[in-house]
Amino acid sequence: MSFIEVTLRLLTGFxxxxxxxxxxxxxxxxxxxxxxxxxxxxxxxxxxxxxxxVWIVRGVPLMLQIFVVYYVPGFILGQPLASRFNxxxxxxxxxxxCYLSEIYRGGIESISLSQYEAGQVLGMTKTQIFxxxxxxxxxxxxxxxxSNEVITLVKDTALARVIMVVEILKVAENFATKxxxxxxxxxxxxxxxxxxxxxxxxxxxxxxxGYFRA
Amino acid sequence: MAVLEVNNxxxxxxxxxxxxxxxxxxxxxxxLAVIGSxxxxxxxxxxxxxxxxxIESGSIKVHDRxxxxxxxxxxxxxxxxxxxxxxxxxxxQSFNLFPQYTALENVTxxxxxxxxKNSDSSTYRSKLSEDxxxxxxxxxxxxxxxxxxxxxxxxxxGGQQQRVAIARALALKPDILCFDEPTSALDPELTGEVxxxxxxxxxxxxxxxxxxxxxxxxxxxxxxxxxxxxxxVVEYGNADEILSNSKNERIMKFLDRYxxxxxx
Ligand SMILES: Nc1ncnc2c1ncn2[C@@H]1O[C@H](COP(=O)(O)OP(=O)(O)O)[C@@H](O)[C@H]1O
Ligand SMILES: [Mg+2]
Numbered sequence: 001m002s003f004i005e006v007t008l009r010l011l012t013g014f015x016x017x018x019x020x021x022x023x024x025x026x027x028x029x030x031x032x033x034x035x036x037x038x039x040x041x042x043x044x045x046x047x048x049x050x051x052x053x054v055w056i057v058r059g060v061p062l063m064l065q066i067f068v069v070y071y072v073p074g075f076i077l078g079q080p081l082a083s084r085f086n087x088x089x090x091x092x093x094x095x096x097x098c099y100l101s102e103i104y105r106g107g108i109e110s111i112s113l114s115q116y117e118a119g120q121v122l123g124m125t126k127t128q129i130f131x132x133x134x135x136x137x138x139x140x141x142x143x144x145x146x147s148n149e150v151i152t153l154v155k156d157t158a159l160a161r162v163i164m165v166v167e168i169l170k171v172a173e174n175f176a177t178k179x180x181x182x183x184x185x186x187x188x189x190x191x192x193x194x195x196x197x198x199x200x201x202x203x204x205x206x207x208x209x210g211y212f213r214a
Numbered sequence: 215m216a217v218l219e220v221n222n223x224x225x226x227x228x229x230x231x232x233x234x235x236x237x238x239x240x241x242x243x244x245x246l247a248v249i250g251s252x253x254x255x256x257x258x259x260x261x262x263x264x265x266x267x268x269i270e271s272g273s274i275k276v277h278d279r280x281x282x283x284x285x286x287x288x289x290x291x292x293x294x295x296x297x298x299x300x301x302x303x304x305x306x307q308s309f310n311l312f313p314q315y316t317a318l319e320n321v322t323x324x325x326x327x328x329x330x331k332n333s334d335s336s337t338y339r340s341k342l343s344e345d346x347x348x349x350x351x352x353x354x355x356x357x358x359x360x361x362x363x364x365x366x367x368x369x370x371x372g373g374q375q376q377r378v379a380i381a382r383a384l385a386l387k388p389d390i391l392c393f394d395e396p397t398s399a400l401d402p403e404l405t406g407e408v409x410x411x412x413x414x415x416x417x418x419x420x421x422x423x424x425x426x427x428x429x430x431x432x433x434x435x436x437x438x439x440x441x442x443x444x445x446x447v448v449e450y451g452n453a454d455e456i457l458s459n460s461k462n463e464r465i466m467k468f469l470d471r472y473x474x475x476x477x478x
Contacts, residue, residue: 118310121264122324122386123300125331126292132327136314213368214313 006175006183013171014190020088020157020167025150027093032100039105057098063159066091070163088160092153099149107142108134111214137214147202151195215278217242217421218390223272225255225262225445232258234445235272238438240390243419247432247453250442251468256425257307259442260392263423264304265295276301276389303383303391308399309375311367317378318363321350321385328386346385353381357411373404377411384415391415393424429469433457441465 038050057065069091073081082090111134119129161170168187175183218240225233232255240246248256261267263274265282273283280286281298290298311320325346329339354363357377367375376396383391393412397405409431415422416435426432432439432453439456441449441464449462460466 114306114308114310115312117266118306118312119324120266120296121299121302121304122382123296124324124327125296128327132323133312140314212314212366 001175001180006180006186009175010168010171010183010187010190013166013168016160016165017154017157017167017190018194020092020160020165021153023089024092024096024153024157027089028096028100031093031097033104035097035101036104036108039101040108054098054101057095058102062091062095062156063162065095066159066163084163084165085160087163088165092156092160096149096153100146103142103145103149104138106145107138110141111137136209140209140212140214143202143206143209147198150202151198154191154195154198215242216240216275217244217277219273219275219278220263221273221275223259223262223274224270225258225267226270232445233262236442236445236447237272238440238447238450240421240423243421244437245416245422245424245435247436247439248423248425248442249427249429249432249439249468254442255445256442257394258445260304260394260423260425263390263392264302265299266304300386301389303386303388305376305379305383305391305393305396307395309367309372309379311375311378311382313367316364316366317354317359317370317374317381318347318350320367320378321353321381322346324382325349325385350381350385353384354378356414357381358407371404372400373407376400376408380408380411380415389421391420391422393422393426395425395427398427429457441468 035050035054038046039054041047041050066088069082070080070084070087073079080087115133115137116129119133124132157167158169160167161173164170166174168190169184172184172187175181216239220239221237222235223233223237224231224235236255236259238246248259250256258267262269269282269284271284273285274281281301282290311317312323315323322343326343329342329346351360351363354360357380359374359377359381362370362374362378365374367378370378376399380396396412397408400408405428409428412422412424413435424432424436436453438451439449439453440447441456441460441462443464449456449460449465456465457469460469
């Protein structure tokens with residue numbers, strides 16, 4: 001098989017990798033914020049429930065969670081709840097939302113109470129205070145830890161292959177079973193290039209938010 | 215007619231009584247200086263007036279309208295409290311500007327948000343927000359900050375930041391402006407510019423409550439003085455009389471300390 005052919009096959013796998021990556025972020029970024037609010041709720045039962053969920057999700061290997069989401073409904077209902085691909089997205093989104101929620105929470109709690117009070121005495125509503133004053137300061141503070149999570153996600157997508165979702169590493173493994181080893185190492189180039197792009201993107205965002213100090 | 219009437223206001227944190235039956239009135243354009251040693255409850259008093267703290271008992275009236283009365287047993291929702299807050303403006307010791315907004319945006323943010331919430335016609339709204347912007351610029355000019363309207367807080371000195379904070383509070387046209395030690399977070403050479411601005415407001419008939427350690431300034435600007443000690447009003451009355459011939463031992467001690475350290 002020629003280099004070009006292998007590259008094209010790996011690219012189709014990489015398309016799947018990117019899709020898992022993008023959908024996971026799409027769902028987990030907002031879901032993480034909801035979970036963060038839950039873990040800061042004044043209503044103790046909700047807060048405790050959310051904290052237990054976060055503990056479980058962060059305490060169990062992501063691979064196991066993928067198995068659970070795909071196979072456990074099958075045992076109980078007799079058929080899987082979701083397709084292989086959707087199971088991966090569901091497991092990834094919940095897992096990443098829990099990690100992100102802790103980053104959000106840390107960021108939100110690091111903003112001084114006096115910023116809220118300054119908004120309050122100006123007659124702003126709670127929603128206005130959060131979205132117009134607090135949020136951007138939080139984003140600026142959590143950009144670096146978020147970029148860590150995002151880069152980890154790029155590589156975690158490779159776990160999708162444990163339930164036969166064919167992303168780039170699975171494609172390369174299929175070559176390997178036919179005694180073609182080098183594509184396996186060649187995948188590293190794809191990951192590195194993509195992470196490079198993301199690093200530049202986060203650097204750009206950081207510079208964009210550099211106009212103020214918080 | 216009294217602009218503000220505070221009656222028997224009491225406040226507890228847990229078991230410690232921080233304010234004990236504080237009463238006073240303010241008439242239009244009156245300036246009240248609140249003095250007292252650290253921990254005497256000055257900040258808490260201003261925070262209660264601005265509804266940042268819950269109040270155990272007492273009442274607050276503005277222009278004869280009851281804003282709070284512990285006898286009424288009514289529970290105010292967030293919206294009520296928000297409306298009531300607008301009668302007061304509060305200038306914090308540490309400015310608390312919004313770091314991601316320019317000086318002008320800090321001043322216009324709240325009025326523009328209020329506008330968006332209250333008016334529905336969008337053409338009318340864009341005209342009004344132009345007005346708010348023009349007013350914001352005028353306010354910053356009054357604060358001597360005409361060249362700084364596009365600066366971000368971290369690009370301003372403490373004195374400039376505090377003047378932006380004063381403009382921000384004025385933009386909502388409160389009935390009573392409250393200052394919590396407005397110059398005590400500033401380097402000595404920067405206090406003058408802030409005091410000058412407050413003086414100019416005094417000439418403009420603004421009703422103000424000023425918590426301050428600047429005795430000279432209090433003497434010069436205040437109509438009345440309230441001396442708080444452990445949450446109690448120990449002395450309250452005409453500024454000149456209290457500062458020049460008070461017979462109260464605690465206030466004498468307090469004045470001695472501040473005048474002898476030259477802390478004004
Ligand atoms: N949030 C709070 N919780 C408990 N105690 C408080 C709180 N805020 C202030 N206090 C106490 O109330 C008293 C008055 O504080 P404060 O009003 O800040 O005094 P001042 O401004 O005159 O220095 C102090 O003893 C202080 O420790
Ligand atoms: Mg204080």
